[in-house]
Amino acid sequence: MVREQPPGCPRCAAPRGGVHACWPTGAPxxxxxxxxxxxxxxxxxxxxxxxxxxxxGWAGLTEALVARLAALAPEVDVVTWITTPPGRVRQRGTDHAACIAREVARGLGLPILPLLDARTRHRGRDAYRARHGLPATDVLLVDDILTTGATAWGAATALRRAGAGTVHLAVLARAGTHPLGA
Structure with a gap:
């Protein structure tokens, strides 16, 4: 497998040393x-x-993510994932983010819960709603790729509205250094 990226910005995971646009102030x-x-x-x-x-197919990729997370030891209580919309699950035969999240939870010895529902006919920041109230729960939110951050922002916002104390995002890969949260 290819070489992991060196640890990047702790807020947005952009590579260190370059110019990048981090999550804006007030990001969830x-x-x-x-x-x-x-x-x-x-x-x-x-x-x-x-x-x-x-x-x-996710094995080598998720092992690298688990190793990175174990080294950083984020203080979280539960693992969840950015739910793949139902139409995509039917196309692909699986919710790939759930597969990744299961491996991450197993590797870190944390419980996993399906806390988000994908909302049909919604995109980006409005695409998700939380399933359960989460009083003071610190959540590790898992997905495959971070691109613009709009999907992650929407999922994290739903978790915060449901009561999550903190939301840490874990992704297999980060695309580019463009502004996040758009």
């Missing part, structure tokens, strides 16, 4: 961890795993 996401940059072999591996519907 407290910290972000990414195992890889989204390019080349990593982008191809993620695309293959998504389209194959096979759980095994």
């Amino acid at each position: 996401i407290d910290a972000t961890v990414a195992a890889f940059d989204y390019r080349g072999e990593v982008a191809a591996a993620i695309a293959t795993a998504k389209l194959s519907g096979a759980h095994a």
Whole structure:
């Protein structure tokens, strides 16, 4: 497998040393961890795993993410994921983010709960609603790729509205250094 990216900005996971636009002030996401940059072999591996519907395709990628998270030891109580919309699950045969989250939870020894529902006919920041009240629960929110941050922002906002104390985002890969939360 390809080399992991070095630890980046603790808030947005952008590579250190370069100019990047971090999460804006007031973002619902407290910290972000990414195992890889989204390019080349990593982008191809993620695309293959998504389209194959096979759980095994995520193994090497999730192991790297678990190792990164274990080293940083974020204080979280539960793992959840950014739910794949039902139409995509039917197309692919699986909710790929749930597969990744299960491996992350197992690797970190944390419970996993389905806390989000994808809202049909909604996109970006309005695409998710939380399933349960979460009084003072600190959540590790898992997805495959962080691009613009709009989806992660929407999911984290729903978790915060439901009572999450903190939301840490964990992704396999971060794409680019463009402004987040758009």
